[in-house]
Amino acid sequence: MWNYSQKVQDFFLKPHNAGPMEDANAIGEVGSLACGDALKLYLKINDEGVIEKASFETFGCASAIASSSILTDMVIGMKVDDALKITNADIAKALDGLPREKMHCSVMGQEALEAAIRNWKGEPAVPHAQEEGKLVCKCFNVTDQTIIKAIRENNLTTLEDITAFTKAGGACGSCLDEISEILEAELRRQGKGTAAASVAEDVAHNEKVAAAHAEEATGGLTNIERMQKVMAAMQLIRPQLQADGGDVRLVDISGKVVSVQLTGHCGGCPASQATLHQIIESILRMQVEPDIVVKEVKA
Amino acid sequence: MQVIYFDNNATTKVAPEVTEAMLPFFTELWGNPSSMHTFGGQVAKYVDQAREQVADLFNAKPQEILFTSCGTESDNTAIWSALQTQPDKKHIVTTAVEHPAILETAAFWERNGYTVTRLGVDEKGNLDLEEYANALTPDTDIVSIMYANNEVGNIYPIPKMAEMAKERGILFHTDAVQAAGKVDIDLAKVPVDMLSISGHKIHCPKGIGMLYIRKGVLFRPFIRGGHQESGRRGGTENVPYIVGLGKACQLAKEHMAEEQTRVAALRDRLEAGILAHVPECKVNGDPAHRLPGTTNIAFRNIEGEAVLLMLDRLGICASSGSACTSGSLEPSHVLKAMNVPFKYAHSSTRFSLCRYNTEEEVDFAIEHIPAVIKTLRDLSPFKD
Numbered sequence: 001m002w003n004y005s006q007k008v009q010d011f012f013l014k015p016h017n018a019g020p021m022e023d024a025n026a027i028g029e030v031g032s033l034a035c036g037d038a039l040k041l042y043l044k045i046n047d048e049g050v051i052e053k054a055s056f057e058t059f060g061c062a063s064a065i066a067s068s069s070i071l072t073d074m075v076i077g078m079k080v081d082d083a084l085k086i087t088n089a090d091i092a093k094a095l096d097g098l099p100r101e102k103m104h105c106s107v108m109g110q111e112a113l114e115a116a117i118r119n120w121k122g123e124p125a126v127p128h129a130q131e132e133g134k135l136v137c138k139c140f141n142v143t144d145q146t147i148i149k150a151i152r153e154n155n156l157t158t159l160e161d162i163t164a165f166t167k168a169g170g171a172c173g174s175c176l177d178e179i180s181e182i183l184e185a186e187l188r189r190q191g192k193g194t195a196a197a198s199v200a201e202d203v204a205h206n207e208k209v210a211a212a213h214a215e216e217a218t219g220g221l222t223n224i225e226r227m228q229k230v231m232a233a234m235q236l237i238r239p240q241l242q243a244d245g246g247d248v249r250l251v252d253i254s255g256k257v258v259s260v261q262l263t264g265h266c267g268g269c270p271a272s273q274a275t276l277h278q279i280i281e282s283i284l285r286m287q288v289e290p291d292i293v294v295k296e297v298k299a
Numbered sequence: 300m301q302v303i304y305f306d307n308n309a310t311t312k313v314a315p316e317v318t319e320a321m322l323p324f325f326t327e328l329w330g331n332p333s334s335m336h337t338f339g340g341q342v343a344k345y346v347d348q349a350r351e352q353v354a355d356l357f358n359a360k361p362q363e364i365l366f367t368s369c370g371t372e373s374d375n376t377a378i379w380s381a382l383q384t385q386p387d388k389k390h391i392v393t394t395a396v397e398h399p400a401i402l403e404t405a406a407f408w409e410r411n412g413y414t415v416t417r418l419g420v421d422e423k424g425n426l427d428l429e430e431y432a433n434a435l436t437p438d439t440d441i442v443s444i445m446y447a448n449n450e451v452g453n454i455y456p457i458p459k460m461a462e463m464a465k466e467r468g469i470l471f472h473t474d475a476v477q478a479a480g481k482v483d484i485d486l487a488k489v490p491v492d493m494l495s496i497s498g499h500k501i502h503c504p505k506g507i508g509m510l511y512i513r514k515g516v517l518f519r520p521f522i523r524g525g526h527q528e529s530g531r532r533g534g535t536e537n538v539p540y541i542v543g544l545g546k547a548c549q550l551a552k553e554h555m556a557e558e559q560t561r562v563a564a565l566r567d568r569l570e571a572g573i574l575a576h577v578p579e580c581k582v583n584g585d586p587a588h589r590l591p592g593t594t595n596i597a598f599r600n601i602e603g604e605a606v607l608l609m610l611d612r613l614g615i616c617a618s619s620g621s622a623c624t625s626g627s628l629e630p631s632h633v634l635k636a637m638n639v640p641f642k643y644a645h646s647s648t649r650f651s652l653c654r655y656n657t658e659e660e661v662d663f664a665i666e667h668i669p670a671v672i673k674t675l676r677d678l679s680p681f682k683d
C-alpha cells in the first residue's frame with residue numbers, strides 16, 4: 001500500500017479541473033498507454049500571456065491524477081513565463097510530498113506543462129524524447145536531457161532515484177549502464193566527487209559480477225561456433241519480423257554480446273521495440289547459448 | 300466500515316476452527332516433540348495427526364508430507380533437491396507465468412550454469428502441450444509447472460503434463476499453492492513427484508507450508524540441521540502452525556465441494572454483474588479452466604491502482620496486475636506473457652473469492668463498481 005499524503009488522496013478522490021476544455025488554446029500531451037501513465041493538459045492563455053483556465057485528463061495511478069490536478073490549480077492566474085519555472089519538485093511539494101517511487105508522476109506534470117506552452121507558442125509538438133538530447137531508455141522513451149534535468153532539480157544521487165523520478169531503467173534494464181555514466185558525469189560536474197565515485201564503484205562491481213557469471217557458465221562455444229549459430233538463428237528470426245513489416249540486421253558479435261539493428265515498422269514505438277528486443281534475445285538464448293545478451297544499436 | 304474481502308489469492312482469513320486448534324500449542328502444549336520426556340513428547344502425536352490430515356487432502360501417505368515455513372520454501376526445496384540428486388542434468392523446464400517463488404529460483408540456477416526453458420502461454424493464458432513435449436530433453440532435470448495461476452486463475456493440465464514427464468523419466472514438481480482445496484488433487488492418480496502448498500491460502504496463518512515428496516523420489520534437504528522431518532528439514536517443528544495446517548487441510552477437504560459450487564457461482568455472479576454494467580471490460584484468462592473463486596477483469600483505458608484505491612474506499616479489497624501497485628514500472632509478467640494489450644493490462648483487477656464471501660457482498664460490489672470505473676474513465680484522456 002502506498003503511503004500517500006492526505007493532499008494526494010484528496011486531489012485523487014476529488015480532483016479539481018478535471019475533464020477536457022473546449023476553448024483551450026494550448027494543449028500538452030505526454031506519456032502513453034504503453035508506459036502506464038499519460039496526461040493531457042489543457043490551458044486557456046489570454047493575450048497578455050496569462051493562464052486563465054487549466055484542466056486535465058489523466059490515465060494513471062492516484063498520484064498521477066493528483067499531480068495533474070494540483071498542477072492545474074497552481075498555474076491558473078500565472079504568466080506563462082512564470083509557469084515555465086515550475087519544477088517537478090514544486091508539484092510534489094504542493095502535494096505535501098510523493099512516495100519516492102511515484103516522483104515520476106510529478107515529472108510528467110511538469111513535462112505536460114512545458115509541452116502545452118510550446119504548443120501555444122506554435123513550436124512543434126514533437127514527442128519529448130525526440131525533441132532534444134539522445135534517447136537513453138527506449139522502454140520509457142527517456143532522453144539524457146530529461147535524466148540530467150531530473151538529477152539537477154531533485155538532487156538525485158543514485159540509479160534507483162533516477163528510475164523513481166523518470167522511470168528510465170525500470171523495465172528491461174538495458175539502459176542502466178548508460179544512465180550510470182550520465183549520473184556519474186553529472187555528479188562530477190556538480191562537484192559531488194564522493195557520490196560520483198560510489199556510482200562508478202557500483203558499476204565496476206556489477207561488471208565484475210557479470211564477468212564472473214560469464215566465466216562460471218559451462219564450457220561454452222568457441223567464437224566461431226557461436227557466430228555460426230547466431231547467424232543461423234537470425235535467418236529464422238528475420239522472416240518473422242519481415243512478415244510484420246520490420247527487420248533486424250546483425251551488426252556485431254563480441255563475446256556473448258550480439259549487437260543488432262532494428263528497422264521498419266517497429267522503429268517508432270518504444271514499447272513494441274522493447275518486446276522485439278526480448279523476443280530476439282530469448283530466441284538466441286534458446287538456440288545458441290543461455291546467456292547471450294542482445295544489444296540494440298541505432299542506425 | 301464493512302470489509303468485503305475479495306483478495307483470497309493473496310491471503311485468506313484464518314478459519315476460527317484453525318485458530319481454536321492451534322491455541323493449546325501456545326498455552327499448554329508448548330513442548331518440543333523430539334523430547335524424551337512425556338511433557339514434550341506428547342506433542343509429537345499432534346504433529347503426526349496433522350501430517351495425516353494434510354496427506355488426506357491429497358490422498359497421499361503421511362510420510363510423503365514435509366512441513367516447511369511457506370510456499371516459497373517448498374518451491375525452493377523442490378528445485379534444489381531435484382538438482383542436487385541429479386547433478387549431471389542441467390536443464391529446467393518451467394513456465395513464464397509462475398509465481399516469483401519459482402521464477403526467481405529458476406533465474407538463480409540459470410545464472411549458475413543451468414539452462415531454463417520458460418513455456419509461453421496463449422492470449423487466454425494457456426500452455427501448449429506440443430511446446431511442452433518439445434521442451435523435454437534427456438538433459439531435463441526437473442519440470443516445475445503451477446497447478447493454477449494466482450493472477451488469472453487458470454488451471455493447467457497437470458495430470459497430463461506430469462504423465463508426459465513420467466514417461467520420459469523426468470521429475471515433475473507442481474506449485475499447487477493456489478489449487479489446494481479448490482481443485483480435487485488425487486496424488487494416487489496424478490503422477491507428480493513433488494507438490495507445494497502454503498497455509499495462508501487455505502485459511503491457516505502465514506508462515507507454514509508443505510512439500511509433498513512422492514515415496515521413492517530421491518531427496519536432499521534444502522535446510523540442513525537436526526533430524527526433524529526424518530532428516531529432510533532441520534529446525535524444531537513449528538508445532539502450532541503444523542497443527543493449524545492439518546486442521547485447515549481437513550476443512551479444505553470438507554469444503555471443496557462448496558468451493559466448486561457455491562463459491563464458483565458467487566464468482567460467476569460478480570463477473571456477470573460487472574460485465575453487464577460496465578462497458579468495455581473483458582475477462583483475462585480462460586473461463587473454461589479456472590479456479591472457482593477467481594476472476595481477473597480488465598477495464599479499458601484506466602489504471603489499476605486508481606481502481607483499487609477507489610474500491611478500497613468502498614471497503615472492497617481486490618488486487619491488480621498494474622505496474623503502479625507493485626512498485627515496479629511494468630504490468631504483471633503474467634499479463635505480459637499473455638500479450639494482454641496495454642489498453643487493458645494496466646487496469647486488470649483480480650477478484651478472488653472464498654467460502655466466507657456472501658451474495659450480499661457480491662451484489663454490493665456489482666452495485667458500486669460501475670460508478671468507480673466511470674469516474675476514472677471520465678478522467679482519462681483515452682476514450683476510444
Ligand SMILES: Cc1ncc(COP(=O)(O)O)c(C=O)c1O
Pocket residue numbers: 308309368369370371372398400445447448449474476477497498499506507508
Ligand atoms: C502460486 C504461488 N506460489 C507460491 C506462493 C508463495 O507462498 P508463500 O507466501 O507461502 O511463500 C504464492 C503466494 O503468494 C502463490 O500464489
Ligand code: FES
Pocket residue numbers: 136137138139140168169170171172173174175176274
Ligand atoms: S528500461 Fe530503459 S531501455 Fe528498457
